[in-house]
Amino acid sequence: MRKRVLPLVALAVLTFVAAPAAADHPGCAPAAAASTSAASVKVWLAGDSTMADPKSGCPVGWGNQFDTLFKDDVTVVNNAVAGRSIQTWLYESNVKSTKDSAGECVVSPRTFHQRWLTMLDPTNGMKAGDYLMIQFGINDGDPNCPRHVGGARYKELLAVMAKAAKDRGVTPIFLTPVSAIKCSGSSAVGTRGFLTETADAGRAGGVTVIDLHKLSYMLYNTLKLCPNDGDYTKGAVGAFFCNDHTHFEAAGARQIAGVVAKALRDQRIPLAGYLR
Template sequence: MGPLPNITIWIAGDSTVANGQTPCPAGWGGQLAALFDERVTVVNRAVGGRSVRTWLYHVQKVMDDTGECVLDRDASGEPVLQDRWAQMLDGMKQGDYLFIQFGINDGSPTCDRHVGLDAFKESYGMMARAAQERGARPVFVTPVSAIACNGGTARGTRGGYVTATQEAGEALGVPVIDLHELSVALYNSLQFCPVPGGDVSATTSGPVGEFFCDDHTHFARSGAAQIAGLVAGAIRDQNLGLAVYLK
């Protein structure tokens, strides 16, 4: 068996995944490269505020009669792709990985961010097939949970998009990292609940204030690093091929 090849991990996601330009917010995707050896390059194309469809396509502010947001289409009737996805596909090669995490902004009731559960799964399927056609391996990641409490116990917050991610993975034979469940378990292990004052705010101090920004969703850099650690741990625990590159 020869030496392991150099590979790229490509990441598509929202603000909880994005690199971030300041200490807060910072997404877990920006902390992932430090957990791999020098043979792995991480290209994080996650963008704040995006649903899977606003990340992929040019989306209009109006809904069609099926309840989905209208996509801009080219002369042949195909949806117009965002440059970030087109460039990612151009760079993807045999042995690479594509990590996908959405489902936080997709639940918006209005366009352009709204994505129904069936359309959500269809979009994941399109991305997975495109990666596989280039010899890359897709991995779906359920949306990381915000911090919310039932008394002294953290609870999940992402609803049907967690199940939709899992169903898409099962239907397509794509591995799924359940970051939603892992993040809730982490919040419980850190005893974040009950949150002082009932929510995370600019005045929240202590471990919760250090983990999150001044909201209930976005991470400070220290929190993002711990979430990235959950992703790396799942890669190892689920025996994904990528695990051989972990430090």
């Protein structure tokens, strides 16, 4: 039976940090011990539409397909929201349409949206032993406010989220943004930014980084989704993507979720101990 994915409470090559040892993951046991632990664990997801639960048949974010890859003692809480940058996800309705002298969108008041406050709540939110997976970097590249986020601000906000997680004994994991499908001849190539910023934030904060951007376009090459004439309604690319170059059908989301799960194992991240 499919485990229940909890809804949002109260509303909804780069050099990366090597997977930290178990001692660097507060409240977490090594992978081998994790697989036999009787304690329940929650995996909290924060991101955009490529991670979010669907509102209709398509798009389907990979986070929607993630829980079935875990044993029954894990619950995935998908708080990803379509169309958000990291800043609008954190400060929804407080991000203005104007920029300050540094070129960043004005945030006033600097108070968190309820989705993040709920995750920080000591009773209903993240607890020691849980994991927080953060994937933004798609909408953040918008030149216009409120979604626009500059590189320095992006790293700052990743650090804010990671510290809040660590303060609660939760293990944060950063992911680079999943790639859209773009063909250069017969090869799929990368399409996203904020790759260096994500790596830098991981190094600075001692947070493991999964390079989902690279892993996703490598998957597209394995599946031979290129060359493509731009028609996303037919063939293998039509089965993987919605009628665009970015969002996933359920089958595509399932494969991206599988790529993330494989990265957990390959990078020896303790959460891998809970995978089926």
